[in-house]
Amino acid sequence: MLKKLLSITVFFYLALISHQTTACADHLYLNPDDYGVVKRTALRWVGLVAPEPIFKLKHPSVAKAIPGETSEITIEYERPWLSRNVHMELKSTSGIKLMDKSIALNDFDGTVKIRYLLEKPGYNSITIHLNGEHKGQGVANSRVIYIQAKKISTETKKSQVSGR
DSSP states (O other): OHHHHHHHHHHHHHHHTOGGGGOOGGGOSOOGGGSOHHHHHHHHHHTOSOOOOSSEEEOOSEEEEOTTSEEEEEEEEEOOTTEEEEEEEEEEOTTEEESOSEEEOOSSEEEEEEEEEEOSOSSEEEEEEEEEEETTEEEEEEEEEEEEEOOOOHHHHHHHSOOO
16 A cells, blocks of 8 residues: 555656656656666556667668668677577668678677668668577567758869869
């Protein structure tokens, strides 16, 4: 009874006082690093903190590329000791051509370079599906990297043209 009363009290405290609980659906989970020990513990009890990911990825959310030239994105990864058969499957929108469709992650931590060719500018993205096993259970994670076309300045274009 006491645990139920405490969780209801914490929920109303967060709902009425904390302005961050009114976030949009994509940002519903709060960052526990922004709070102290007591509030962080209360957030975990109520369930407003997302669970820690098993396979950790660190990458830019937006990358810029020149259309028609090969580019690459560096991704740092970590995976736990009890994981195996971990690999990345890459998919992209129609404006991007990927050089590799699947990458195996054999080491427990490291970096991977994703090479791609931006064929046409627009709303392009690369979706990363991370699949593997951890403690005998299948684990899947998904991430998106958005690709923007770099604008080439007119001064660069003029300097490349030779005189007649």
